[in-house]
Amino acid sequence: MGSTLLAKVWDLHTVRRLPTGQTQLFIGLHLVHEVTSPQAFDMLRLRGRGVAFPERTFATADHIVPTDGQPRPFADDMAEQMLAALERNCREFGVPLFGLGSDDQGIVHVISPELGLTQPGMTIACGDSHTSTHGAFGAVAFGIGTSQVRDVLASQCLAMDPLKVRRIAVDGALARGVYAKDVILAIIRTLGVQGGVGFAYEYAGPVVDRMTMDERMTLCNMSIEGGARAGYVNPDETTLAYLQGRRFAPDGEAFDRAAAWWRSIASDPDAAYDDEVAIDGGALQPMVTWGTNPGQSAGVGERVPQPSDIADVERSAIADALAYMGLEPGRPLAGTRVDVAFIGSCTNGRLSDLQEAARVVRGRRIAPHVRGLVVPGSKRVHDAAVREGLHDVFREAGFEWRQAGCSMCLAMNPDRLEGRELCASSSNRNFKGRQGSPTGRTLLMSPAMVAAAAVAGEVTDVRRLLQGPETS
Numbered sequence: 001m002g003s004t005l006l007a008k009v010w011d012l013h014t015v016r017r018l019p020t021g022q023t024q025l026f027i028g029l030h031l032v033h034e035v036t037s038p039q040a041f042d043m044l045r046l047r048g049r050g051v052a053f054p055e056r057t058f059a060t061a062d063h064i065v066p067t068d069g070q071p072r073p074f075a076d077d078m079a080e081q082m083l084a085a086l087e088r089n090c091r092e093f094g095v096p097l098f099g100l101g102s103d104d105q106g107i108v109h110v111i112s113p114e115l116g117l118t119q120p121g122m123t124i125a126c127g128d129s130h131t132s133t134h135g136a137f138g139a140v141a142f143g144i145g146t147s148q149v150r151d152v153l154a155s156q157c158l159a160m161d162p163l164k165v166r167r168i169a170v171d172g173a174l175a176r177g178v179y180a181k182d183v184i185l186a187i188i189r190t191l192g193v194q195g196g197v198g199f200a201y202e203y204a205g206p207v208v209d210r211m212t213m214d215e216r217m218t219l220c221n222m223s224i225e226g227g228a229r230a231g232y233v234n235p236d237e238t239t240l241a242y243l244q245g246r247r248f249a250p251d252g253e254a255f256d257r258a259a260a261w262w263r264s265i266a267s268d269p270d271a272a273y274d275d276e277v278a279i280d281g282g283a284l285q286p287m288v289t290w291g292t293n294p295g296q297s298a299g300v301g302e303r304v305p306q307p308s309d310i311a312d313v314e315r316s317a318i319a320d321a322l323a324y325m326g327l328e329p330g331r332p333l334a335g336t337r338v339d340v341a342f343i344g345s346c347t348n349g350r351l352s353d354l355q356e357a358a359r360v361v362r363g364r365r366i367a368p369h370v371r372g373l374v375v376p377g378s379k380r381v382h383d384a385a386v387r388e389g390l391h392d393v394f395r396e397a398g399f400e401w402r403q404a405g406c407s408m409c410l411a412m413n414p415d416r417l418e419g420r421e422l423c424a425s426s427s428n429r430n431f432k433g434r435q436g437s438p439t440g441r442t443l444l445m446s447p448a449m450v451a452a453a454a455v456a457g458e459v460t461d462v463r464r465l466l467q468g469p470e471t472s
């Protein structure tokens, strides 16, 4: 019987089994940002400890940075203090920082793959839930809290509960206008937001095999929204081609040696799984959330659910979500008026996301009542988009074109919803108040669907608006 990638990587990184039943895992790469690290560094200072492996630790600034100009000090004193603390801590503890002004700055889950830091077979930790993104490379990647950030800084190890593996095969082929975001929203809708608790998700099947690395990152990014502790795709030739030539990837013969090892850590064909699920990719349509968690979604051609049609256990949660969202039960999702359109985040702030959205808006204007923001996931994405003229496409359509950062995904910066605004968003969480206003509302969808909603002024099927040759 063969092994899964998770089992192989887990065994290779096991320091010891703990009396609690947990495993002490060595962490190959620790990614740090300004929000979850200040207290962790303070705790090291208090105990007189250093960073155990500064050469395996990299920092950037993303959550709190303003995206409409970044003069220092920031207008928000708290944000300024957080960034100043990160800069001081990185200097004092010898951690490389891709800070403001650096060509390598951006959202932590966007820059690490860009730089070739994220590699197959690694264990990766970061104080952000969406660290699962890095699983796209065949890494085993966990989001951690501040006390675990301290532990990894001090010891490069984490105490982890064992995980089961669920293989999710996405069969068939996606229709035009259906993207990785739609696949993961459909998976979470099918399996539930708690369905992955205790599992790592292994994504496979012909649809995943054909995905680019950007698309695989979108897929793995939202594993955590389905309750899974991690999500991954087995490394293949697409993975290797992406990594070749990146700054921190091995090169020359070292790359060839690494590539042989990377291929070997993929799940074996006869690996046994704790669970297996198949999703018909060909049956998927563009997805939109209608509720207050990412599992509460439907195809754009479907209707907002009627609580009275739902089983008792879920009925009150659905009624509560619909009351918050102000959506009328039973009415079509398409036609829901939106106030804000946000394209960005670690889920969908990569160059290919901006390219797909630009295909929708090119030569069009966004509706007069819509405030549109395009926020590249990294400085590198920003600059590449500018070189292609995408910034002009978005600006001419009426979008604001911003600097790299988390922006309105989390609104720990000036980009936020106001009052009851309803936002078509390419981010990953539609929780109550997530985008900055305690009463703000979020509809999750693909970047192309956000672009279409911005143009139409309401939720609409992007397939009506796609221009140019098929690319996905």
Ligand code: SF4
Residues within 6 Å of the ligand: 062, 063, 107, 108, 109, 128, 129, 130, 345, 346, 347, 405, 406, 409, 410, 427, 428
């Ligand atoms: S874009 Fe959102 S989910 Fe991603 S790192 Fe930033 S705040 Fe976290």
